[in-house]
Structure formats: C-alpha cells, structure tokens
Amino acid sequence: MRIKDLRVHSIAIADPPLRSSYGLHAPYALRNIVELESEDGIVGIAETYGGEGPALALRRLRRRVLGADAFRITGDLLDLAEGQGGGAERSHTMSTPGENPLDAGPRTYAALETACLDLIGRSVGVPVCDLLGGRLRAAVPFSAYAFYKHAGGGGEGADAREDKYGECLTPGSIVGQVRSMVAEYGFRDIKLKGGVLDPQEEIEAIRQLREHFGPDVPLRIDPNSAWTVETSVRVGESLRGELDGDGYLEDPAAGIDGMAAVRRKLLERGIGTPLASNVAVTSFAHLPESVRQDAVQVVLCDHHFWGGMRQVQHLGRLCQTFGMALSMHSNTHLGVSLMAMAHVAAATKNLAYACDTHYPWQTADEVIEGGRIAFEQGAIRIPDKGGLGVDLDYDQLARLKERYETIPYRRRDDEGEMRKHIDPFWRRVLPRW
Ligand code: GKR
Ligand code: MG
Numbered sequence: 001m002r003i004k005d006l007r008v009h010s011i012a013i014a015d016p017p018l019r020s021s022y023g024l025h026a027p028y029a030l031r032n033i034v035e036l037e038s039e040d041g042i043v044g045i046a047e048t049y050g051g052e053g054p055a056l057a058l059r060r061l062r063r064r065v066l067g068a069d070a071f072r073i074t075g076d077l078l079d080l081a082e083g084q085g086g087g088a089e090r091s092h093t094m095s096t097p098g099e100n101p102l103d104a105g106p107r108t109y110a111a112l113e114t115a116c117l118d119l120i121g122r123s124v125g126v127p128v129c130d131l132l133g134g135r136l137r138a139a140v141p142f143s144a145y146a147f148y149k150h151a152g153g154g155g156e157g158a159d160a161r162e163d164k165y166g167e168c169l170t171p172g173s174i175v176g177q178v179r180s181m182v183a184e185y186g187f188r189d190i191k192l193k194g195g196v197l198d199p200q201e202e203i204e205a206i207r208q209l210r211e212h213f214g215p216d217v218p219l220r221i222d223p224n225s226a227w228t229v230e231t232s233v234r235v236g237e238s239l240r241g242e243l244d245g246d247g248y249l250e251d252p253a254a255g256i257d258g259m260a261a262v263r264r265k266l267l268e269r270g271i272g273t274p275l276a277s278n279v280a281v282t283s284f285a286h287l288p289e290s291v292r293q294d295a296v297q298v299v300l301c302d303h304h305f306w307g308g309m310r311q312v313q314h315l316g317r318l319c320q321t322f323g324m325a326l327s328m329h330s331n332t333h334l335g336v337s338l339m340a341m342a343h344v345a346a347a348t349k350n351l352a353y354a355c356d357t358h359y360p361w362q363t364a365d366e367v368i369e370g371g372r373i374a375f376e377q378g379a380i381r382i383p384d385k386g387g388l389g390v391d392l393d394y395d396q397l398a399r400l401k402e403r404y405e406t407i408p409y410r411r412r413d414d415e416g417e418m419r420k421h422i423d424p425f426w427r428r429v430l431p432r433w
Contacts, residue, residue, distance in 0.1 A: 001070045001123055007035040008058045011400035012407050013365040014154035015332055016163055018147040021195030021226035022096050023414030024422060027156040028407055029332040033367060034058060036115040038070060044119025045392055047336035048111035048304060049098035051411040057108040070119050080109040081307035087283025093225055093254050096412050097331050106307035113308035114340050121387035128388055132309055132347035139379040140345040141354040143189035144181040146174050148196040161364060171205040175212050181360055187378040189354035195223030199231055199433050203238045210242045219243060222250035225279050228431040229253050232262040236271055243273045248298050251279040254430055260293035274298050278329040291322045300329035309344040320350040328355035335368040339388040342380040365400060369393045
C-alpha cells in the first residue's frame with residue numbers, strides 16, 4: 001500500500017492556566033495532526049507535539065515517505081526511534097516535555113508509526129491494538145489528573161474562556177476540582193501535579209484527597225523534580241499511608257542518582273512507596289543505571305516520546321523482566337492522541353496503573369468527528385472499527401489551524417508564561433524546596 005501524501009496540520013487549542021514545576025501553561029496549547037494518504041485514498045491519522053519544530057521534522061521526511069509502502073516504512077525509518085546519541089543524554093529534567101531536541105527523532109517516528117498503523121488498520125478493518133498483537137483489555141482505565149491552576153479555561157482576548165474549576169491553589173479547591181472530575185468522568189485513581197506550592201501544602205492536599213475519597217482510591221503526586229532528596233524523603237514519610245498500596249511518588253527529585261537516593265532513604269525508614277518517573281527515565285539507555293540503583297519502580301511510558309507504540313510494548317516487557325511496573329504519562333492532547341494511548345495501553349502487558357490523561361482539561365476544542373470522546377466509568381473502550389477508530393472533523397481542523405495562524409505561540413514555554421502572567425522574575429530553579 002503506497003503512500004501518496006503526507007500532510008501536517010499545526011493547530012492551537014485553548015488550554016487553562018495550569019501550573020507545574022516547569023511553570024505555567026500558555027492560553028493555547030499547540031499540537032500537530034498528521035495525515036498519511038494511500039494511493040487508494042485511505043487516510044491514516046496521528047496527533048503529536050505542537051508548534052514549528054515537530055511540524056518541520058515531519059515535513060523533512062516527506063521525500064522518504066512519499067511512494068513508500070505503509071507496511072514497511074516504519075522498518076526503514078527505525079533508526080529515528082533511537083534518538084540522538086542513543087538516548088542517554090535525553091531527559092525531561094530541565095527541558096519542558098516535547099521541547100528536548102534530543103528526543104525529536106523518537107517523537108517524529110512515533111507520529112509516523114501511529115499514522116501508518118491507523119492507515120493499515122483502516123485498510124484491513126482491524127483496530128490498532130489488534131495489529132499490535134491483540135488487545136489484553138477491552139477498556140483502558142485513566143486517572144483524574146488534578147492541577148494547581150489560576151482562574152479561567154484558556155484562550156485570549158475575545159476568545160478567553162471560563163472553566164468550572166476556577167482558581168485552585170488550596171487543598172480544598174483541589175478536592176473540589178477532583179470531585180467534579182470524578183463525578184463527570186468516573187475516574188477511580190487520582191494524580192496531583194505538585195511542585196507548585198510549599199510541599200507542606202501539597203502534603204495537605206493529598207491528605208484531604210484521601211480523607212474525601214477514602215483508601216480505595218489510589219493517589220499519586222508528581223512535583224517534576226522540584227524537591228531535594230531530603231524534602232522528597234520528608235514527603236514520602238509524611239504520605240506513607242496515603243501513597244502506599246496502589247499509589248506512587250512520581251519524580252520527586254532530579255535524575256537517576258537523586259531518585260535512587262530517595263529510594264534508599266525511604267527503604268531505610270521502612271517505607272516501600274514505589275517511585276515512578278517520566279523525567280529521570282525517558283529512554284531505553286536510562287534503564288540499566290536505573291535498574292542498577294533501583295532508582296525507579298514504575299516507568300511512565302508515552303508512545304509520543306518513547307519512539308512509538310511498539311517501543312512502548314518493548315518497554316513493558318523490559319520492565320517486567322527487571323521487576324518494574326509500567327504506567328502511562330500524558331501531556332496536553334486531543335482525541336486522536338487519547339485513542340492512540342488507549343490502543344497501545346490495551347495491547348501492552350504489565351501496564352498495572354490507570355493511565356494519565358490531560359483530556360478533561362480541553363473541553364471546547366476537538367478535531368474528531370462527533371466531538372469529545374466519552375469516558376465510561378473512567379475508562380476508554382476500544383471501538384469496534386479499523387485503525388484508531390476516530391475520524392477527523394475537517395471543519396474543526398480548519399478552525400484550529402486558523403487559530404494557530406493568528407496566535408504568536410510556536411513552542412511550549414512554561415517558564416516564559418510564568419514571567420508574562422504571574423511573576424516577571426520567575427525562573428525554574430531545581431530543586432526549589
Ligand atoms: O502538563 O504541565 C503539564 C505536565 O507537567 C506535563 O507536561 C508533564 O509532562 O504530566 C507530565 C508529567 O507527568 O510529568
Ligand atoms: Mg510526571
């Protein structure tokens with residue numbers, strides 16, 4: 001099946017002012033939508049990181065992709081999935097997710113692989129998860145993803161929106177935010193993005209979440225490396241009752257060495273809370289050292305930057321071999337990514353946790369036919385259709401492309417947004433506490 005055309009559409013979607021240790025989300029998040037069209041007119045789609053860099057990297061492959069066989073091109077391009085320097089230097093500690101040039105190759109490859117799998121799946125009438133070896137689950141559970149945030153639902157000027165959560169910068173408002181998300185989507189697990197307020201405040205937020213939702217709802221907190229080893233251990237000690245069981249402590253301190261030190265000190269105190277990571281461990285090259293030091297017990301996969309869906313399956317198998325668990329990371333995304341995440345999660349063994357998703361944070365914009373995808377009791381059911389199971393709504397795509405053309409944003413810069421809107425002197429300092 002020859003590929004006749006590769007189209008890349010840069011879009012902008014309204015995004016609320018969410019906070020993390022990286023800074024502040026801009027009023028618009030950027031995404032790129034990829035279309036691969038075969039000679040017989042079937043179109044495979046994918047969604048990936050936004051802005052100019054990722055779009056250009058995909059367009060640069062045009063010559064290699066046009067005329068190639070959709071069943072073989074991902075084999076021919078496999079070297080891209082490795083990334084520059086084999087991945088050892090690549091991390092998300094200092095660079096905002098999606099903005100590290102060292103993982104540009106795996107990110108580009110992942111977008112093409114997803115579009116190829118969608119194209120192939122549509123052409124033979126088989127869902128992507130079954131092309132990947134067969135689904136292990138028919139529905140994929142996701143977790144509620146709570147964020148500290150300022151008021152508003154994103155957008156700017158005449159396009160500025162309100163959201164139902166308002167400002168959430170206290171433990172009580174975080175509980176309110178999660179209550180509302182759980183009621184609307186049916187999530188059964190909760191993750192709090194931390195690294196924003198004094199750790200004592202964030203400890204209190206987790207305690208109040210536990211108090212409100214009870215011990216059967218697993219909790220996680222992720223400060224994206226904002227804490228020293230000592231602070232991480234203090235938080236781990238304070239929250240041992242809340243995070244133990246099916247929860248985890250995600251990227252408390254920076255780097256494999258930092259995570260390993262936290263782990264050692266927690267174990268010395270008899271605290272077995274697993275440490276998870278999508279910051280210290282972001283490539284296969286990080287696994288040997290991480291395993292050697294027992295730095296991370298849960299690896300967060302994400303086909304968007306791990307080099308695609310098949311690499312995520314390899315990762316799942318490797319984690320199982322070395323006694324680690326697998327969870328799934330997310331960044332701001334729309335429905336094409338959500339479905340891709342659900343398909344790869346459905347076909348990946350050893351995925352023991354509900355996956356992260358930012359999907360509830362984008363309520364107004366969507367590029368797929370039928371609008372927003374519905375969660376069933378916190379899970380996404382794999383549709384009985386070929387490929388990813390969703391089609392593009394070309395009117396919505398045109399609207400979001402037009403918006404991209406009218407706004408100045410061309411890459412994610414959470415630190416710059418912090419300085420623009422919250423504190424003109426803000427810098428990302430690690431560790432902060
Ligand atoms: O959306 O601000 C955000 C998150 O901080 C995201 O960029 C992270 O990559 O959610 C992610 C994480 O688990 O670290
Ligand atoms: Mg994380």
